[in-house]
Amino acid sequence: MSLIPVGIIGTGKYVPERVLTNQDLEQMVDTNDEWIVTRTGIRERRLAAAEQASSDLAYEASLEALSNAGIRAEELDLIIVATITPDMAFPSTACILQEKLGAKKAAAFDLSAACSGFIYGLANASNFIATGTYKYALVVGAECLSKITDYTDRNTCVLFGDGAGAVVLGAVPEGRGFRSFELGADGSGGELLKVEGGGSRCPASPESLESKRHFIYMAGSEVFKFAVRIMGSAAEEALRKAGIDKAEIDLLVPHQANIRIIQSALQKLHLSEDKAMINLDKYGNVSAASIPLALAEAVESGRVKEGDKLLLVGFGGGLTWGAAALVW
Ligand code: ACO
Secondary structure: OOOOOEEEEEEEEEOOOEEEEHHHHHOOOOOOHHHHHHHHOOOEEEEOOOOOOHHHHHHHHHHHHHHHHOOOHHHOOEEEEEOOOOOOOOOOHHHHHHHHHOOOOOEEEEEOOHHHHHHHHHHHHHHHHHOOOOOOEEEEEEEEHHHHOOOOOHHHHOOEOEEEEEEEEEEOOOOOEEEEEEEEEOHHHHHHEEOOOOOOOOOOOHHHHHOOOOOOEEOHHHHHHHHHHHHHHHHHHHHHHHOOOHHHOOEEEEOOOOHHHHHHHHHHOOOOHHHEOOOHHHHOEOHHHHHHHHHHHHHHOOOOOOOOEEEEEEEEOOOEEEEEEEEO
16 A cells, blocks of 8 residues: 655744743742752743643634644644653643544544653654545644643752644655654663552542642653753664764754753754754753644744654653654
8 A cells, every 4th residue: 555645834933922031930939040050941931821731722823823834723633742751641732622623523642741741643644544444634732831830849840831833634745754763661660750649549638638639740860861862762773764864864853851951952953053953941841732732823933844854852750761853
């Protein structure tokens, strides 16, 4: 069976209005702007309003992606929302989004792969289109990490923010679109990065609240070491599968967790910093939303031209990782 070339035909993004700066955090925990900037590269992040949930952020980003793709919500065949902060346990955020958009014929499901979720979502959706099963798919990364962040824990609260990025996938001309995906997981590292509370192992209870198990727990330096190792190797593997040389990359769109992790990936790929889309200074780590948010801003600012070779790469809880090579 010959496969249909699949690419991104529209991008969109949304971030909430409220800004939380490093100076604001100085008033909340024992930290300072200098530590946060030198150790992470983050200067500020966005926070959702009390009444905003991930589907609300996803909705705004999706409207922009649909408009940029020039298709109507009714034409969508599939919606995948990658998130670790769904509106609720069920129904899925993707179903809530389907209803908001009026995407009546679209199948819809959430995907849980933490910060790698968007790349996992792209790989899933592109297969449906490549085989001719579906024509158009919407893949969204949407997070309200502020709702699962402990703002008394300086180890985590300086890192995370809220936002959403969305893309529409469809058929593209021969020679363009996705060239490869590299996905992976290592469940043995699951304990390093987690939210324990609220699942079937540790249902919500007065004790689970008291012991703060509904917040993100992260063994920062262990995750850091994993990230530095895996960003480079996942990127190299995706390029190898795609038959693209490192030197040919026009733009790297990495997961926006820490500037030092991005710099180490650039080093491994022998790329200069101007070859990477970096916006973590404005938004912090937005988990599954980081890569589509960065991609949407790169497109919006004219950094991506037809024929450019792009490499998307991320890692996250699970542990998981994912990379995608594509020709724009
Ligand atoms: N302000 C001031 N000091 C701090 C802060 C803070 N906000 N946070 C930690 N410190 C202190 C620590 O307490 C420690 O002090 P000690 O030596 O007295 O114990 C010191 O700074 C150094 O701590 P380290 O953890 O060694 O600092 P490191 O350089 O590793 O940076 C960081 C910490 C930024 C968390 C880094 O480890 C990191 O980025 N890890 C990866 C995180 C990540 O990428 N997560 C992605 C996945 S997220 C997801 O999937 C949802």
